[in-house]
Amino acid sequence: MRSPGWTDRRVDAIIGTLLRVGVIISAAVVLSGGGLYLVQHGSTVPDYRVFHGEPAYLRGVSGIAKEARSLDGRGLIQLGLLLLLATPIARVAFSVVAFVFQRDRTYVVVTLIVLAVLLYSLGSGGH
Amino acid sequence: MSLVGFTLLVGAGSLGAGFLGSLTGLGGGAVLVPLLALGFGVDMRYAIGASLISVIATSSGAAAAYVKEGYTNLRVGMFLEIATTCGALGGAFLAARVPSSWIAVLFGIVLIHSAYLSSRTPTPDAGDGTSDPWAKRLRLDGSYPSTSGRRSYHARGVPAGFGLMAVAGALSGLLGIGSGAIKVLAMDRVMRLPFKVSTTTSNFMIGVTAAASAGVYLNRGFLDPGLAMPVMLGVLLGSMAGARVLARARTRLLRIVFSLVILLLGLEMIYSGLTGRL
Numbered sequence: 001m002r003s004p005g006w007t008d009r010r011v012d013a014i015i016g017t018l019l020r021v022g023v024i025i026s027a028a029v030v031l032s033g034g035g036l037y038l039v040q041h042g043s044t045v046p047d048y049r050v051f052h053g054e055p056a057y058l059r060g061v062s063g064i065a066k067e068a069r070s071l072d073g074r075g076l077i078q079l080g081l082l083l084l085l086a087t088p089i090a091r092v093a094f095s096v097v098a099f100v101f102q103r104d105r106t107y108v109v110v111t112l113i114v115l116a117v118l119l120y121s122l123g124s125g126g127h
Numbered sequence: 128m129s130l131v132g133f134t135l136l137v138g139a140g141s142l143g144a145g146f147l148g149s150l151t152g153l154g155g156g157a158v159l160v161p162l163l164a165l166g167f168g169v170d171m172r173y174a175i176g177a178s179l180i181s182v183i184a185t186s187s188g189a190a191a192a193y194v195k196e197g198y199t200n201l202r203v204g205m206f207l208e209i210a211t212t213c214g215a216l217g218g219a220f221l222a223a224r225v226p227s228s229w230i231a232v233l234f235g236i237v238l239i240h241s242a243y244l245s246s247r248t249p250t251p252d253a254g255d256g257t258s259d260p261w262a263k264r265l266r267l268d269g270s271y272p273s274t275s276g277r278r279s280y281h282a283r284g285v286p287a288g289f290g291l292m293a294v295a296g297a298l299s300g301l302l303g304i305g306s307g308a309i310k311v312l313a314m315d316r317v318m319r320l321p322f323k324v325s326t327t328t329s330n331f332m333i334g335v336t337a338a339a340s341a342g343v344y345l346n347r348g349f350l351d352p353g354l355a356m357p358v359m360l361g362v363l364l365g366s367m368a369g370a371r372v373l374a375r376a377r378t379r380l381l382r383i384v385f386s387l388v389i390l391l392l393g394l395e396m397i398y399s400g401l402t403g404r405l
Binding site for chain 1 (some may be wrong): 128129130131133134145162167168169170172173180182184187188190192194195197199201202205206208209212216217264265266294334335337338339340341342343345346347348349350351352353354355357359360363386387
């Protein structure tokens with residue numbers, strides 16, 4: 001509010017666009033990965049009755065990126081899911097910047113706490 | 128069942144769940160997990176993981192529209208997200224340690240509770256009043272567009288609202304739902320924010336809350352790409368269609384029917400959990 005370029009309304013508008021673009025990109029990646037997955041694994045019979053857990057390479061950022069690069073359908077879907085997960089995180093990260101420009105120190109701290117929880121969850125949450 | 132057939136069926140079911148969820152405002156997650164677990168025999172952990180993904184997608188998609196309308200209170204959302212993300216992280220850790228049957232029973236109880244909540248009418252806007260000292264310090268008071276220009280409002284009951292939000296986050300992480308009903312309850316009833324501000328801010332918070340637990344689910348291998356793909360795309364398409372139809376549909380009867388469906392699904396989940404089928 002104090003800096004004319006960073007009004008609450010303008011921040012709202014940028015966040016709205018950011019969320020929409022994030023969802024569209026991740027849905028497109030999931031869709032193309034889904035197409036590849038059905039072509040590559042079409043003859044298998046799915047069974048989700050018993051829980052096995054995903055293989056290690058589909059659980060972390062580096063493994064997923066590697067699988068997606070080799071155009072593995074499952075890896076590409078997982079990359080799309082990662083991009084989807086990254087969308088709210090990017091929204092929070094952008095809010096940190098916006099609050100810095102608004103010189104709203106309280107909310108810089110508030111937003112950094114939320115960002116830290118999100119990154120902790122994505123980075124080492126399972127271990 | 129072949130992979131293509133399974134994918135199409137799950138996608139169609141998710142489309143229906145997303146459509147009804149957005150049309151009635153009750154969210155798709157509530158019917159999605161019972162649909163996958165009871166209908167398709169999917170293990171609860173996979174079902175919850177896939178549901179969380181769809182929750183992030185629909186929340187982010189819908190929030191994009193609401194934020195621009197100017198109802199969402201970003202400061203209230205951001206402050207309360209400390210509570211929901213910490214709760215969600217705790218819920219996600221619990222999900223790996225608690226037996227599936229317990230989660231099914233808890234899920235049933237939450238479904239019955241949200242069916243009960245949706246049968247009540249929203250409280251009229253509280254309007255002016257004194258605000259909480261916390262609300263002043265955290266600048267939670269705001270204004271929203273109305274027919275007679277922007278109307279200002281105050282936030283009250285901040286500590287109680289914050290506590291209830293932590294519970295909402297924990298349930299979201301444990302059950303893979305958005306728990307929008309409890310978030311709205313915390314803002315609308317406890318903090319006395321205007322109803323429209325509560326619902327849009329809740330929607331805005333749901334994506335961040337779900338992302339906090341989805342990271343843990345991913346690391347633990349609960350997110351299966353083959354299942355999450357049709358669920359995410361189906362729910363996303365369904366909820367976008369629902370939002371289009373919403374403007375001209377008469378949703379009162381639909382809400383009642385959907386509440387009854389949720390009630391029955393809740394009873395079925397409790398029964399299945401108690402008899403060890405899930």
